Structures are given as C-alpha cells and as structure tokens.
Amino acid sequence: MNNIKTKLANLSEMVMFKHSIFSLPFIFIGMLVASDGWFGWRLFILGTVSAITARNFAMGVNRYLDRDIDILNPRTKDRPSVDGRVSDLTMQVFIIINGLLFVYIAYFINSLAFKLSFPILVILGAYTLFKRFSSMAHLILGLTLGLAPIAGVVAVSGEITIWSLYLAGGVLFWVAGFDLLYSLQDIEFDKKHGLHSIPSQFGAKKTMLIAKLFHIMTILFWTIFIINAELGIWAYTALFLSAIMLTYEHYLVNKDFTKIDKAFFTVNGYLGIMFLILIILEVM
Secondary structure, X not given: OHHHHHHHHHHHHHHOHHHHHHOHHHHHHHHHHHHOOOXXXXXXXXXXXXXXXXXXXXXXHHHHHOHHHHOXXXXXXXXXXXXXXXXXXXXXXXXXXXXXXXXXXXXXXXXXXXXXXXXXXXXXXXXXXXXXXXXXXXXXXXXXXXXXXXXXXXXXXXXXXXXXXXXXXXXXXXXXXXXXXXXXXXXXXXXXXXXXXXXXXXXXXXXXXXXXXXXXHHHHHHXXXXXXXXXXXXXXXXHHHHHHHHHHHHHHHHHOHHHHHHHHHHHHHHHHHHHHHHHHHXXX
C-alpha cells in the first residue's frame, strides 16, 4: 500500500497536479456562462475529469519528451521523470491512459466534444516540441489552457460561441504572459542549449515588455468577452481585480527575479479562483 502511495505521489509531483488550478476555473466559467447558471452534477463531474485527464496527458508528454533537457537543468534535474522515481514505461502508460480517458469521457458529453477531443490532444502534446524550434512555444502553451473555456461551452451547448473565443483569447495571452515571466529563470540555460524561447532570443527587458503587452491583451479580450456575453457588474469586478493582480505580478518580477515563483503560482492561482467566484455570483 505504501508503495502505491509513493508511486501516486511521484506521478502527482511529476505533472504538478496542484497546478490544475490554472485550467479548472476557466472551464467552469465557460460552462456557467453557457448555461446561465448551474449546469448539473453530471457535466460537473465529466468536465472536471476531462480537464484533469487532458492536463495529465499534456504534462506527461512534456515530462517524457523533455527528459534530455530536464536532466541538464539544475532547476529541473530533481523531477521524478528525470531522477528515476518514475520510469519511462510508467510515463508511457500514464500518457496513454489519460489520453484514452479524455476521449472516452468526451464521447459521453456530446458528439462535438468527441470530435474535438482528437485535435485537442494533438495541440496539448505539441507544446513540448515547439520550444525545440520556435520561440512561439509560449503562445502554444497559452492555447492549450485557452481551450479549457471553449471545451466547457461545447460541453454545455454543443457549439462554439463567439464570446467563448474571446474568453479563450484572454486565457491564451494570460498564460503566455506569465509563462514568459517564469521562463526568465531559464534564460541562460536556454541560450546555452539552443532552446527557443522569447527570453533567450530577446533578453530579459524586452521579455518583460512583451509579457506586459500580452497581459494588456488579456484584459482587452476579457472585456470583449464580458460585453459579448452580456454580463454585468460581478464580471466587470472580476476584470478590474484581474488587472490589479496582473499589475502586481509584474511589480513582483520587476522588483526581484527571485519572486518569480510567488508571482507565477500564488497570484495566477488566486486570479483564476477569484474570476470563477465572481462569475458564479454573476450567473446565480
């Protein structure tokens, strides 16, 4: 029993399971707005499990394909996928199981969700490959999380609405922006090993400027989402607080690069939760 618990703990650490907090709020925001209220326990369970399996698949692929890079990076050399705690075979099985579960669950949601599940898996697995040849990998990562609210809308309504695209666009630039800040930690490593990233290509100052522009785009897209979805005061409150939190995030990073972890995990984690709570108040 202890051996099983240890293996599960290592898998959880490998995929950083607690960071599901970044994607889960926005799939529920999409579902809540699409249904104009509570969407039912069935879709809540299916949506939660599909989001978790999709993220597990993406992180599993990332960790498996990045073993050769992670073992060289002092920041990542102690990951379970690198130090031997999780074997290559275990990672392969983990990826396959989560991919199949994601498609299987999508089948029981509706036909459009099932059809979209296959290209979504391709996109989720593409991020790891992109940084080998393109600095646009940050935007691909943003796209992988930006799919969450679209998936939530598809689950409820069986279609892709215009407002969900604006919501997703905001998530895309939100994630890409904070990924740029997080990537500042690896700027020298990326340069040394020929990895493509905006920090290694443009330097720290320009990267922080690009991150600010991305987060301005985030607020712009979310503003259009709120207008297009005809939401009210609570949604605008979420928008206002998001702008404050993103500003604070940039303040932390500008002040001290050692605050990147705090900016990345704490501020962004609370942002998603805050946005979800206020949207619940809006639609309820």
